[in-house]
Amino acid sequence: MSTIAPVAVGLVGAGPWARAMHARMLAAGPETRLAAVWARRPQAAAELAAAYGTVAAASVEELFDRCEAVAFAVPPAVQAPLAVRAARAGKALLLEKPLGADLAAARSVADAVAATGVVSQLVLTKRYHPSTREFLARAAGAEILGARSCYLHGAFLGGEAATGWRLEQGALLDLGPHLLDLLDAAVGPIATVRATGDSRQWIELTCEHRDGAVSQASLSGRVRLPKPRTRVELLGPAEELVWDSGDIDHEECWTVLRAEFAAAVRSGRSGPIDAARGLYVQELVEQARG
Template sequence: MTGGAPAPAPPVRVGLVGAGPWARATHARMLAAGPETELTAVWARRPGAAAEVAAPYGAAVAGSFAELLDGCEAVDFAVPPAVQAELAVRAAAAGRALLLEKPLGPDPGAARAVADAVARHGVVSQLVLTKRYHPATRDFLRRAAAADVTGARSCYLHGAFLGGEFATGWRLAHGALLDLGPHLLDLLDAAVGPVAAVRGTGDPRRWIELTCEHENGAVSQASLSGSVRLPAARTRVELFGPAGELVYDTAGLDHEECWPVLRREFAAAVRAGRPGALDARRGLRLQELLHRALAG
């Protein structure tokens, strides 16, 4: 019997659902880069588009969603929220781990159905909250945990809804609240403290302003828009308190640093059978906060 380090775990075989710009630019490339994951197949309702996504990586094109499930251990979703919510429930019932986009679904009911299916079938789930996997974000949240925060201001702004391949139907219909809101509310909830109440003012398709009351008494505000012309997307969180100011700004972040971390942590969760904090339950909480903002 010989010693030495244990053999590395085999790559997690992942099937990708979707063939749009986000699937093509990020999801497929991330999964195929490995070594923790292997892109086994792509399925989309447009077979030709699925073939274009799969071809650079030698992945198969599944003829149906059922065929995709048969050939993988985990499913990665890069589709509109309503499609994700429907298919994720089926994938969970088949015992497949889920890599989920935000928002979890188009509304709280659909999001709850996904979270309930994940819990009922005991599968691993993880959210693609991209910025959360960047070292700078994690450093900010560590520092925020030690801060006494009185109030906070934040924004997530860009012009992608004004035109281009990311001005997709669901984004134009629902606006920045469903698309950008999960990112910013997640950061505020994590950095300032759990959000107890949230109110929204404005039009999510143009500009919406959120006011959050946190369980610790702090108050924060969030500005969201995908319809303003800027040189680059702007995400910024400013925390204020008796000890001074703590600022998180993504202007200098290389988002390419996020994907290897996301891939590695998802694969580790699948192999261990234990999800991290950014799972479907987190997605449901964010969805409920978004709904409260609209209702308020």
């Protein structure tokens, strides 16, 4: 049995995503413990904290005092300035994508992480599933001429995910980071991104990779489907390589994410899916936005 103490993580946010994933994942341990919750709505913070036997902090400063790492489950415009403050307070960061509401805000987070040297990790959910890692390992040895991909769902049609920033910015800022990250990792570094369509309805991305390959991504949060559809197809002279999220159990993602974040905090070294990666992906999003 490990004698390493669990990482004390404070949670910023008490909305649907904080309830569905962050609080439950961090409280489950054993690598982490939920040390406190803070939200702009004190009642929501108190209810979430009580559900997991922890405390609701009266301020962000109190949250920082109670933890060694901070997880964020808030809109990007809220995350960026608070993440900068947390980094300057010496706290490790578990960050959502996108890092900020715009590129300047995202850069402020990455710069604060670089300046302070704190550990950072990005919640690009599907990257933590074993099947995704197996797919990327196979892609590393393949000759790829082109790729097709999609991330489609109907969450923006209504419900808890149909929040202000998602409806205003659309699929590019919300779903785009996932596919751009996967295409960049699977096919190779992306040199240019062009977009057509309306991010609030349906948007198509065309990526030209540095090695000459071309990939495309279809994004929409306003299509009625039985369940979300995320798929990447890699094509070349050999047999195609396909990754599909249809059979992914996200609970397996959370287990890996939690363990790797705790290991990074204890070692003092961030993994590859960090704030710098988040900034790089957001630079691609900004390029697509034109």
